[in-house]
Structure formats: C-alpha cells, structure tokens
Amino acid sequence: MRKSRSDRTPSRSPSVRGDEISPHGIWSGTISFSLVAIPVQLVKAVETGRVSFRMLHSEDYSPLARKMFCPSGEKIVTPEETIRGYEIEPDKYIEITEEELESVSPERSRTIEIVEFIDMKEVDSIYYDHPYYLVPLKGGEKSYRLLVEVMQRTNKAGLAKFVLGEREYFVAVKSRDGALALFTLHYSKEILPHEDILPKEEKVEAEHKSRMKKSIKKMMADFNPEKYADERREKIMELIKKKTKEKAPVEAPEVEVEEGESPADLVAALEKSMRKVKKNR
Amino acid sequence: MSRKIVEISGKRLALSNLEKDLYPSYGFTKAHILEYYRRIAQFILPHLRDRALTLKRYPEGVEKEPFFEKRCPSHRPPWVKTAEIRLDDGEPMTMCLVDDLETLMWVANLASLELHVPLAKAASRETPDSVVFDLDPGDGANIIDCARVALILRDLFSQLRLSSYVKTSGKKGLHLYVPLNRKETTFEDTKTFAKAVAEIMQKNYPELVTARMAKKQRETKVFIDWSQNDSAKTMICVYSLRGGEKPVVSFPLAWEELEESVGQNDPEKLQVMYSEAVSKAEKNGDLFQDVIVKKQKLPHL
Numbered sequence: 001m002r003k004s005r006s007d008r009t010p011s012r013s014p015s016v017r018g019d020e021i022s023p024h025g026i027w028s029g030t031i032s033f034s035l036v037a038i039p040v041q042l043v044k045a046v047e048t049g050r051v052s053f054r055m056l057h058s059e060d061y062s063p064l065a066r067k068m069f070c071p072s073g074e075k076i077v078t079p080e081e082t083i084r085g086y087e088i089e090p091d092k093y094i095e096i097t098e099e100e101l102e103s104v105s106p107e108r109s110r111t112i113e114i115v116e117f118i119d120m121k122e123v124d125s126i127y128y129d130h131p132y133y134l135v136p137l138k139g140g141e142k143s144y145r146l147l148v149e150v151m152q153r154t155n156k157a158g159l160a161k162f163v164l165g166e167r168e169y170f171v172a173v174k175s176r177d178g179a180l181a182l183f184t185l186h187y188s189k190e191i192l193p194h195e196d197i198l199p200k201e202e203k204v205e206a207e208h209k210s211r212m213k214k215s216i217k218k219m220m221a222d223f224n225p226e227k228y229a230d231e232r233r234e235k236i237m238e239l240i241k242k243k244t245k246e247k248a249p250v251e252a253p254e255v256e257v258e259e260g261e262s263p264a265d266l267v268a269a270l271e272k273s274m275r276k277v278k279k280n281r
Numbered sequence: 282m283s284r285k286i287v288e289i290s291g292k293r294l295a296l297s298n299l300e301k302d303l304y305p306s307y308g309f310t311k312a313h314i315l316e317y318y319r320r321i322a323q324f325i326l327p328h329l330r331d332r333a334l335t336l337k338r339y340p341e342g343v344e345k346e347p348f349f350e351k352r353c354p355s356h357r358p359p360w361v362k363t364a365e366i367r368l369d370d371g372e373p374m375t376m377c378l379v380d381d382l383e384t385l386m387w388v389a390n391l392a393s394l395e396l397h398v399p400l401a402k403a404a405s406r407e408t409p410d411s412v413v414f415d416l417d418p419g420d421g422a423n424i425i426d427c428a429r430v431a432l433i434l435r436d437l438f439s440q441l442r443l444s445s446y447v448k449t450s451g452k453k454g455l456h457l458y459v460p461l462n463r464k465e466t467t468f469e470d471t472k473t474f475a476k477a478v479a480e481i482m483q484k485n486y487p488e489l490v491t492a493r494m495a496k497k498q499r500e501t502k503v504f505i506d507w508s509q510n511d512s513a514k515t516m517i518c519v520y521s522l523r524g525g526e527k528p529v530v531s532f533p534l535a536w537e538e539l540e541e542s543v544g545q546n547d548p549e550k551l552q553v554m555y556s557e558a559v560s561k562a563e564k565n566g567d568l569f570q571d572v573i574v575k576k577q578k579l580p581h582l
Contacts, residue, residue, distance in 0.1 A: 079497055262477035265581035270481045273440035277433060278485065 027164055029110035031134060031173065031180070038144050039137040040112075042164075045181060046131055049230045051237065061250045106168040112182070114158035120174055121155065127185045134173065134180040144180065151175040289383040292360050296390050303342040303392060309528045309555075311392065317522065317555045318389045321530075322382045324562045325520035327573060329385070331402040333366050333376035335515050336388060337395035343524045350393070353377035358387060364403035378403060394522045397515035400471075406512055408464055411572055412471040412579070413516060414457040414478070415450075415506035419491070419499030424548045427455040428539045430482065430490055430503045435536060437478070441580055446572050447539060449551055451523035451531035454503075456516060460575040468512050470582045475507035519569045520562070522555065530558040533568035 028041040055064045068077040084101070085093030136144035151157065157174035162182075169184045285296045299312040318325070336350040353363050353375050362378040379385050379396070388396065400409040414434060416427040431447050434457055438445045445459045461471070479492035482505055491502045509516060517523065517531045532553035542550045553561070 079495075262473060262480065263581060266474065266477050267481070269441065269580050270437070270477055273437050274481055274485055276440050277436040280436065281433075 026132070028137065029112065030140075031112040031114065031158075031160075033114035033158065036143055036147070037111075038140040038147065040134040040140060040144070040180070041137055042182065043133050043135055045133045049233050051233055056252070061252045063252055101166075105166045106163045109163045112160045112162045112171065112173065114160045114173065116159050117156045118159055118172075119155065120157045120172070123157070123172060123185070126191060127188075129184040129186050132182045132184075133176075134182050148175040148178060148180055151180075152178075287386075289386060290381070292358070292383045294358065294383060294387055294390070296386070301342070301392075303339055303394065304526070304528050305342055305344055307527050311390070313528070313555075314392075314394060314522065315386060315389050317528070317559065318385050319382070320559045321520050321562060322385055324567045325396075325518065326380070326382070326385065327567070328519050328569065329379040329396060329398060331378060331380070331404065332398040333364050333403045334379050334388070335397040336377070336391060336393035337397060337524065338391055338393045339395075339524050340392045343394070343526065347395075347524055349397075351376060354391065360384075361387060366403060366406065376403070394524045396518045396521040398518045399512065399515050400510065401468075401512060405464065407468060408466055409468050409471045409510060409512075410460065410462050410466075412459040412461065412475050413509050414459075414475060415509045415516070416455045416457065417450075417499070417504045417506055418453050419496070419502050419504055421501035422499075422503055424449070424453060424455065424551045425543055425546055426489060426503050427453075428543050428551065430486070430505065431455050431457050432536070432539060432543065433482065433486065434478070437482075443577050443579075444571065444575060446533065446569055447536070448519050448531055448533040448569060449529075449553060450517060451521070451529045451553075452525060455551075456531070458569075458572045459579075460572045460577055461579065462574060462576045463578060466579070468510055470579060471510040472507065474579050474582060475505075475510045479505035479507040519572075520558065528555040529553065530555055532558050532561070535565075535568060 026042045026044065028039070030037045030039050032038070056062060057064055068079070068082060069075075070077045084096050084098075086096055088094050134144075151173075152175040157172045160171050160173060162169045162171045170187055172183045172185055174181055174183070283297065283299055285299060287294050287296060296311075296315065299310065299315070301311045302308060303311055303314060333351075334353075337347050338350055339345070339347045351374060353361065357363075357377070361384050362380055363375045364378055365373045366376045367373045377384070377388065379388060399406070400411060400413060401407065402410070414431075416430050418424060418427055435445050435447075438459060443459050445457055447455055447457045450456055476492070479490075482490040483492040489503060491498045491504050492507065493499070494504070494506070494508075508514075519531055519533055521531050523529050523531060530553050534551070538550075542548070
C-alpha cells in the first residue's frame with residue numbers, strides 16, 4: 001500500500017548524483033545558456049494525495065471501460081469514427097484535424113534554453129503551476145552543482161521555454177535544497193483579471209486596522225507544512241486498511257480477449273512453455 | 282537514355298537507365314542496385330525459387346510513389362519462368378518465378394527494389410513452408426522492443442522444440458520464422474498457431490506486446506501480426522532491398538546479435554545496409570538456409 005502523505009518527508013530533493021536515466025523520468029535533455037550545457041532528466045516533484053477509485057460493475061467487480069456514445073444516433077462510436085471540433089458558438093463547430101494540430105505544435109526539443117535570469121522574489125505565486133526536479137545525468141554533475149550554488153546564493157532563477165509533449169511551457173529553473181527545481185509557470189494571458197472581485201473602496205478606521213494587526217501578530221508562526229495533512233485521505237486509507245483485514249478483496253473476472261477460440265491443447269502447451277520461459281528469464 | 286546489353290548464361294538482357302539515382306539522398310543508382318543483387322544472388326535465389334513474385338517497383342526512385350505488380354510484365358524475355366496463379370478465385374494470373382541470376386537481374390532492372398514472396402511455393406499454394414511472426418513496433422516502440430519480443434518467442438519455441446530464425450524487415454520491425462517444410466501443413470494451422478502465440482504473448486507481456494491490429498492499441502507496444510500466415514499475403518524476401526531513404530536490406534540475424542543489440546540498446550545496429558549485407562553474407566553464409574529446408578511439426582494441431 002502507498003504510504004500516506006503525512007509519512008513522507010515533503011522536503012527531500014532527489015539525490016544529486018550522475019544517475020543513469022531513471023525510469024520515472026518524464027523527459028531528458030540538456031539545460032543550457034551561453035556556453036553551459038548540462039545533461040539532465042526531469043522528474044516529478046510532487047504527487048497529489050488524491051485517493052483514486054476504479055468504477056466497477058456491481059455484479060461481478062469488472063473494471064468498467066469508457067466508450068464514446070453518440071446521443072443522436074444512439075450508438076457507441078469507435079475512436080476511428082471521431083474527429084476533433086472547436087465550438088465556435090453553441091452547437092457550431094470547426095473541425096481541426098490531427099495534421100493541422102501537428103503543423104502548429106512546437107517541434108520536440110532536447111533543450112531547456114534559459115533566455116534570461118530574474119530575481120525569484122519578483123515572481124508572484126499565482127504564476128506557479130507545477131513543480132519538477134531536474135536531475136543531472138552523467139557528465140553534468142559538476143556544472144549542475146555550480147549552477148545550483150550560484151543561483152542559491154543570488155536567489156536568481158532562469159526563465160526558459162520548454163517543449164514537453166505537444167505543448168510549449170514557460171518555466172522557471174531555480175535551486176532548491178541543493179537541487180535544481182523546475183516550475184512550469186502560467187502564461188500571463190492565463191491569469192484571470194481580478195478587478196471584478198475587489199470590494200468597493202471604503203475608508204478604514206485606524207483603530208480597526210491596528211486591532212487586526214494585533215490579532216494576526218498573535219497568530220504568527222513559522223511555516224511548518226508538516227502540521228497539516230489531508231485528513232479525509234488518511235481516514236479513507238484507514239478505512240480501506242480496516243476493510244482489507246476484515247474481508248478478502250474480490251478478484252475481477254479475467255477479461256476474455258480472444259475473438260475466436262484457440263484449440264485448448266495448444267493453449268495449454270503454450271501456457272506451460274511460457275511459464276518455463278518466464279522462470280528461466 | 283543509356284542502354285547496355287549484357288549476356289548471362291548465354292541469355293541476352295538489356296539494362297537501362299543505369300545512372301538513374303533511385304535513392305537520391307544516398308546517391309544509390311540503378312547500377313548499384315543491379316550490382317547488389319548480382320552479389321547477393323547466391324543467397325537470395327534459394328528463397329525466391331518457385332515462389333510467385335510480387336514486384337514492388339520504384340521507377341522514379343524511393344522518394345516517389347512505388348507500385349505493386351503481381352502480374353508478370355508481358356514484355357518479359359522469353360526465358361523468364363512463370364506460374365499461373367489463381368488469386369481469390371479470379372482469373373488465373375501469370376506471375377514471375379525468379380529461379381536464376383538472369384531473371385533476378387531482369388527484375389532489378391525494372392526498378393523492383395523490393396521482392397515480395399508468399400510463404401508457399403507456386404506449385405503448392407495452400408502449403409506454407411513456415412509460420413511467420415511479423416513484429417511491428419507501434420508509435421513509441423522501436424526495433425529493440427521487437428528484439429525483446431523475438432527473444433521471448435525464441436525461448437518459447439525452444440520449449441516446444443521448435444527452432445526459429447529472425448531477420449530484420451529492413452524498415453522498423455523484425456520477422457521471425459518457424460520453418461515447417463511439411464506438405465501436410467495448412468495456412469489454417471499456421472494462422473491458428475500464430476494467433477494463439479500472439480495472444481499468449483499479449484497476456485503475459487501486456488506492457489510490451491499487443492495482438493490487436495488497431496493503431497491505438499499498438500502505441501508503445503510491439504504488434505505481433507499473426508495474420509500474415511495467409512495464402513493471399515506476401516512477405517518481403519530475405520536479402521531484398523527496401524524502398525526506404527537508404528538502401529537497407531531485410532537481413533537475417535544470429536540470435537547472439539539480437540541479444541547484443543538489446544544489451545546495448547542500440548537500434549541502429551539492427552539496420553543492415555546493402556554493403557554490410559554482402560560482406561556479412563559472404564562471411565557467414567546464409568543464416569536463413571534452415572527456413573527453407575528444416576522440417577518441423579507444430580504441436581497440437
């Protein structure tokens with residue numbers, strides 16, 4: 001079972017060694033600026049604590065599959081029969097093909113090219129999207145450490161554009177606990193205007209102001225995230241643990257993938273051989 | 282247009298357009314192609330012999346559209362051997378048989394870079410000489426993944442006391458052959474066997490293998506195409522050139538070579554160029570020889 005969130009040390013960076021490419025890597029390439037090029041691998045920095053459930057058929061615990069349903073024809077539609085449409089106004093669509101989408105997608109790239117360095121303090125937290133770590137690969141350890149140290153001391157971060165999958169991301173690379181962290185940032189156009197939600201300006205009395213200041217001061221503490229945990233998640237995990245002890249899990253029926261039957265003798269012989277092969281490998 | 286008359290075994294043959302660059306990005310001309318097939322002839326001919334040839338012709342080179350030609354061109358020299366083949370109950374069709382060097386040269390001169398043959402001989406069209414497993418990597422998978430699958434298949438067959446042989450497709454995948462060479466075998470047998478094997482592979486290595494044709498299900502996996510075991514289908518002949526960007530050959534590999542390439546994770550190693558093909562064949566002989574002579578029986582069929 002996965003460890004619950006509170007058991008994990010939240011502030012541990014990945015080990016900074018010239019590791020072989022880890023299977024958990026999302027991307028590998030080089031991070032570069034001026035004459036520096038450091039081979040790195042991108043790995044996850046967080047894992048959300050959401051408990052995920054599978055939808056099952058109540059009758060036999062078969063995991064359910066999603067199918068596309070066409071309400072107008074009242075039938076199941078195969079992936080080959082689907083196209084991609086952009087809703088230009090309600091119920092009016094423009095088709096965009098796979099090729100067209102590809103033609104406007106950025107070319108895959110093996111580099112994170114830092115184009116400028118900024119002061120990290122200038123970055124409003126609303127821009128932060130998703131955190132990752134960069135792990136040095138063989139041959140990159142020395143310059144990696146150097147970059148970590150210098151950025152740490154100056155509290156600077158590198159801004160870069162970076163293509164992952166089909167999207168081009170706007171990212172900040174900064175140092176964190178001896179490692180390089182990469183944050184994808186929101187593009188400024190994604191940040192919603194907030195003028196509408198501001199209350200009307202009214203005069204605030206000095207007395208009220210100082211009273212509130214005092215109450216806040218009384219409640220001041222150091223930022224200590226370990227004190228907080230997702231209690232619902234922990235309760236769910238406890239519940240699952242308890243139920244597993246009380247009651248054996250129900251096994252889902254094996255899904256038959258065959259269209260036509262293969263001769264039973266042949267299948268049995270193949271299965272027997274396969275077991276031996278797997279044992280010897 | 283350049284023309285050159287050559288004489289092979291007393292038969293006259295006109296070769297044309299020798300300087301035509303058929304692999305433009307590589308500078309590989311018709312003359313190079315003829316030279317390749319001349320030097321590889323002793324190895325490829327046993328595998329072409331007695332089989333109805335499907336030509337895949339690239340008259341304007343590999344960057345332009347090729348076309349398949351099943352019918353043996355009517356302007357053929359009188360000495361080209363043919364067979365009358367009835368495809369799908371239609372009219373019988375005259376197809377070429379490539380049994381000798383002169384016919385091979387004539388075919389190559391038609392810019393038929395790719396030579397495709399069925400698994401059965403023309404005289405016994407319903408008797409496959411081997412079971413074939415066409416290992417085709419989906420998007421996100423590569424030839425090394427195919428090699429992994431091929432090695433598992435080799436071990437599986439060796440448990441069943443069947444020897445198997447592997448060649449590159451000359452494109453992205455691998456072809457694994459289990460020779461049978463028994464006149465009792467039918468395509469129904471080989472297809473049933475291949476399908477059962479593909480499905481058991483999918484069941485045991487779901488991350489690596491799919492037995493399903495659908496593109497979506499092939500992503501990051503190796504598709505074991507069992508449906509090639511059919512009298513209407515053809516396979517690229519071993520030692521044939523492929524009409525890709527470079528003059529790459531469908532070439533047999535020793536199992537050790539496959540193990541090595543997996544160990545080194547080097548997909549490039551599994552692409553054999555024409556020049557390497559000739560020198561390797563001359564040095565090691567025909568690694569695919571057993572495919573056309575070894576007699577084996579499929580279990581439980």
